[in-house]
Structure formats: structure tokens, C-alpha cells
Amino acid sequence: MSEIVESARSKTSLVRDYGPIVLAAALLALVPLAFHDSPSKMTVIIGGLLFCAYAIGFNVIFGSTGQLFLCTGALAGIGGFSAAIVNDRTGVPMLLAIAIGGLLAALVGGLLSWIAVSRSLDTIFTGVVTLAFSLSFENFVLGRKDLTGGETGIRIEAASETILDDQVAPYYIFLGLVVVYLVLYRVIQRSQMGWAFKALRDDEVAAELAGVDVTRYRVYAGIIGSAMLGVAGAVFAFHRGFIGPTTYAFGDVDVSVLVMLVFGGIGSLLGPVVGAVVFTILDEALVDFARLREMLYGIVIVVLFLGFRRGLIPSLESVRSKRRDRSEG
């Protein structure tokens, strides 16, 4: 009897935990039906999914353990450039190259995280150190022309005439990546480690007293999130067939990812998805305004942060729970 209750309960919690992911995936899966014959729109939409993947990776690092990594683009770039270079120079197959890219990003991200944690840097200092790393990476990409092609970038032929070529199939590959990342995020959230993350976020001192190894879990988050970023950057490199200095630049990646995540809700499962969808639409809507776009983008940032300080998803959730409290009480 109790076993039945137990399994029923775990089924409902399974639905509650993973239902939103399924729902979001199903909705996103319908998008190409509307846009599949417009290559330019598909390019934009795939870009949106890429940024969604970035935002989830960033969410694992920043949302879960509060480490302000201002090097999302650089970590993705380490994945992208190393995968492309390894594939080109040694002929390593594409999938293995992507794995190598992810691994390298994980190593670097883990190292940054370890430095931040072991020197107990606060938000601002972690941000500045990782920003310095980002900009150094950019300068490196521009400077080491022999490796990265400098300003002209590099072409990657490996993916031509594979599933990553074209538009619709890659869309579903990126969607798959996003779903895997979301599931991974949820699994982490529900694991022992996730409990520790939550305790950390609520009260670091209390978590430390409760025996949570702050250092270890922060570094874990740094490694996992960076691996996500590296893999996403590498997959994108093969799909696009070209990467250059702006593909992973701070100004082109990090600012958008940060804005998307904060808008959607830091530390919430679907925050990155909502943020990416809204900002992709917004970006597209502003495309006709050409030079005016950057200014409008800035205004949107300011207005959104003043209005939705805690992010859209958490704001909605708190409204809903208040309503529930009222109806119950």
C-alpha cells in the first residue's frame, strides 16, 4: 500500500520536475514549422537556441553558486576554437573534437572557479577576474593569427554535408542540446549537490556549518557549467562553418547572456529559456532600427532591471504562491 503511494508521489514529483522541460521542448519543437523556409529567420532562431544553451551553462555557475563568471563567451570560444583547430590540424573526428573542446573549457572554467573559491573572491572580484580572462582571450584570438586566423577568423569544413549543415536539422540538434542541459540542470538541482547549492545560496555560513564543502561544490559547478559552454560553442563552430574574433566576444555574448538570465530569473529552470526567447524576438523586432538598436537595447535593459529585478519566472512564481496562500488561508 505505502509502496503504491510512494510511487504515485514520485510520479507526480517526476511530472512536476521534468514536465516543464517537456512542455518547453514541445513548444520550441514547433518553431521551425513556421519559419523553415526562411533561412535568415532560421539563422536567428538557431542563434537564440545557442544563447539559451549558454544561459543554462551560465545559470549552473552563477545562478546555482553565485559565481559571476563574465567569461561565458570566452569559455564557449575555448570550446569552439580548440575543437575547430584540433579537427583541422589532426583530423580528429568532429564528435571527438567537440568533446575535447568541452573538456578544455571545463578545465579552464574549473581552474577559474578554484581560484575564485580558494581566494574567497566576492561577486565583483570574481566578475573582474573572469572579465580580464575574457578580454585576454579576445586579444589572444586577435593576436595569434597563426592559430585562430586573427581578424579574418577560420573556416571549418568538417560539418559540410553532415547533419550539422543546413538549417532545420541543426535546429533540432541545438534543441536537443538545450533539453539535455535543462535535464542536467534539474538533475543537479535535485541531487545532493543541488541541495548543497541551495543551502549555499541561502546562507553560506549555515551551509558551511552544516558540513557542505563550499569549495568543492563551487568548483564542480564551475566545471559542469563550463563544459556545457564549451560543447555548445564547439557545436556552433561546426554548424556555422566559420568562427572569428566576434563569434565569442564579451560584448557579443556575455552581455546578452547575462541580460537574458537576469530577465528570465537567475537560478530558475526555465529562466534562461524565457530570457532567450524574449530577447531573440526583441532583437529581431529591433533589426529594422539598425543603428538605433543598441540604444533601444540599453533602454530595455534598464527598464527591465528596474521592473523585474528578481527575474520574470521568480516574479510570476511569487505572485502565484501568494494567490495560493490567499485561497488556502
Place this chain on the structure above:
Amino acid sequence: MADDLLRISSLCAGYLGEDVVHDVDLSIAAGEAVAVIGSNGAGKTTLFKAICGMSAPSAGTVTFDGTNIAGLGAHQVVRAGIAYVPAERHLFPSMTVRDNLALGAYPKRPEPKQLDFVFELFPRLKERSSQHAGTMSGGEQQMVAVGRAIMSNPRLLMLDEPTTGLSPLLASEAYKALAELRADGLTILVAEQQVPLALELADRGYVLDHGRVQLTGTSDELADDPEVRRAYLGVA
């Protein structure tokens, strides 16, 4: 009592919407010294912070010299004439003693006469006037904190546990300085756990427990009260 310098009525105060101090009435006439005694967590600090504007009281009035100052910011309360020495002192660690004292007179420039007065009260500060406050001992830091408060030429001096972290010898020295100030005519309100010292200085006292005034009377009455003797004076 129309000539009360400070009168607090039905004051409630706390943190994050949770009241710690309930319905406190307290008054102090010009020239008086009054002690608020109570154990750790009785609500003394919360009460003092609400009076001096470090936090806003949730209900009640604080009348200073005929005007209600409840809800004013700390910087406005100081300028109205109440100087507050918190238990944590809040000195400026990388500034010299002289600069710390000078800031007490803000927004005015420090008057040389006032500075001399402080140096007379605490000759040690004169010797150390160009030392950084952060490098001084606890007793010296307490002197700087009191000196800084006096620099504003206040009409009421409030001190929250001035003996925190001081040895018994330094604690009684601190109270000696307060007694000198009192003899000079300064009105003093002090919160203290070291009850004997406080009652020796004060004319009257209030016993605060669980955020409420449990007992009030002259210092002699309180010192003779069996409850006070048992709870705070360690006498069976």
C-alpha cells in the same frame, strides 16, 4: 513633565517587521543621567537604534526638546543634538584620531575649544592624535568614540554598552570619564549590562527585559530591589 529633554512614548521597534521592543515609555530631563539595564538580547540596542535614527521605529513617538524626531535619519538626529556611541563604535579605521574627532563636529569645522575639551578628558588621545584609529587598543578606541560623539556638542549623549570588550579596570575608567561629563551638565542615557557601574553613574534607571520596561526607579531603589539584585548584581 513638560521640561523633559527626551520623552519616548509607546515605542515599538524591531527588524524586518518583527518587533523586539514593545510599548516602551521613557523620559529623561535635562542634566539627568539615566541607565537602561538588561541582559543580552533584552532589546537595549534595538531601542537605542530606534531613538537615534539608525532604524525607524514601527510605532510610537520620540520627542526631543518638544519636536517628534521618530523616523528621522541618523544624520538628522545628530544634528538635532543627540549623539550616539554604538557598542561597535563604528570608528573610521584608516583615519587619524584627529580626523575621527573632527568628523564628530560635521557639518561644522571642529572648534579648537571643543577639541581641547576632549583632549583634557582623554589626555591619551592627544598623545595619539595622529595615529590611525584602527590600530588602537579597545580602550583607546572607546575614548575616540566618546570623544567623537562629544565633538558635536550634543545636548544628549547616548551610549550603548560603553564597556564592551574592556577590562574591568578600563571599564571603570570609562565610567569615570562619563561621570566627569555628567558633572559638566551633559545629559546621559546609557544602556548597560554591567549594572553596578551604570547605577553608580545614573540618577534613575529602567530595567528592560524581553523588550518591555519591567521596572523603573531611582538608582538606589533599583540597587535595593531584590529582583535586580538577584538577576543583575549577582547577589542571592
Place this chain on the structure above:
Amino acid sequence: MTAVVLDGIVLGLQMGLLGVGLTLVYGLGGVLNLAHGQFAVFAAIVIARLLDADLSLWVAIPAGLVCAALLGLVIDLSLMRPVYRLRGEDRVLLGLLLMLGVGTIIDGLLEWRYPIEALSIRVPGGPVSVLGVPMRRGGLVGSAMALTAGAALFGFFRFSTFGRATRSVIQDEDGARLCGVNPGTVRTTIFVLSGILAGLVGISRSMTAPIEVTSGVGLTITALIVAVVGGLGSVSGAFLAGVLLGIVSTVSAFYIGSYITTIVLLATAALTIVFRPSGLLGHRP
């Protein structure tokens, strides 16, 4: 070698002047002004527009500084209010994000309206010999401006009542309130002052290199590096760090060259945070 070092000092004084505005605002209230460089560009473009309209330099420069000050005032009185109501990391994060948005707005506005505008002030006269090295007059005048501003700031913080009050808020905000200092007033004043300082950089820097509408982000990052190395909140630290980094920068550009120089500067900032988070002259509570 002497020439390279002297060039480094000239560059470094500009960097110090740039860092000092950012460091003050952060020290006072935890707001990292990621639009600081854009403030400098804003002032420079205002001056350039006025010069285009055939106004004299002696009118254009004060007007540019006033505009930068007003920009600071408006932002402090509007956007910074909700920021200062928050505490701790929430405040830091919202302040940083809002100023990032402001920087984007200024960048976007200038690039939209005046895409090819730039300020480049030519100081007349030939090179002047310093320690046997012929130095451009523009660089020397710019350095003199930076030194004057630095000295004025130093005097202000050391000897004026309001300067002392500003230092008190940086060191212990509650202590400052207990002395009768209103932290809000101090923060507004210093935000305006930092706008003026940014405007000064726009002017003095344009005597050696043109300030373009796209220069903002680069200037902000330089300011950030300088402020961090000098110690967030420290005025003299910012100038010291500026001069050191300026020398490092020209020496490294001369002997190693190109992109490595930028990486060296960035690495210096990162290593400072990791090994000496209080910076050269900063203090941490």
C-alpha cells in the same frame, strides 16, 4: 628607454585620472559604474559638436564638463535611488547591470546620431625637451591637467570638511551617519564629481589620441583595471596604479609588442585581485 618610460608616465596619468572617478563611486556605495568611459566620450562628443559649431575652446570645454556633471546628477537621482535601497550583493549586482545598460544607451545614442564624430584637441607648438627627450606638447598639457586634478582631489579629501565626510562614508557608513553625514548627499556629489572627472579625461586624452564615439567600452575597462590595481576606493592608489600600468604598457608595447600588452595589463589586474585584493593602497574592512 627614458623616452618609453616618459611616454608611459604620460599615458599612466591619463589612466589614473580615468580610474579615480570609478574607484570613488565604487568605494562610496558599491556601484561599479560600467558607463564611466562612456561619460568621458559623452563629454568629448559634446565638446566636439560645439567646436564644429565654431564655438571657442574656452566655451566648449566648460560646457562639456557641465554636461557630464548633469548626466551624473540625473543618473544618481533617478536610476541609483532604487539601487541604494538594496543591500550587499543585490545592490552591487543591480548597480552594475543598470550602469551597463546606461553605457549601452550612451554608446547607442552617440553611434546613431554622430557616428563619425570625434574629439581631437590640437595643442599648438612644437615638441618640448624633457630630460633630453622631445615630448609632444599635447601629452604634457594632458599630464599637467591630470596632475592638477589629482592634487586638487588629494587636497579636497585631506583638508576639506566635505572631503573628510566622503572618506568617512567609504570607511564606515554607519559611523558617518552617526557623525551627521548624510551618505545620500555624499554619494550624489561624488557621482557628479566622477562625471566631471570622466569629462576631464575626455578632454586631456584627446590631446594625444582622438576620442571617438566607440571609445567608451575601452575606457571603461581601462578605468576598471586601474581602480582594481590601485585598490577600490583609493584615490592615490588609482593614480599610482595608473602611472605604473602606463609604464608597464608602453614598455611592454615597445619590447614585446601588440596584443600581449593588453593581456599583460589584464593579467596584472587579475593577479592583483587574486594575491592582493585590497590593491596597492586600498584598505578593506
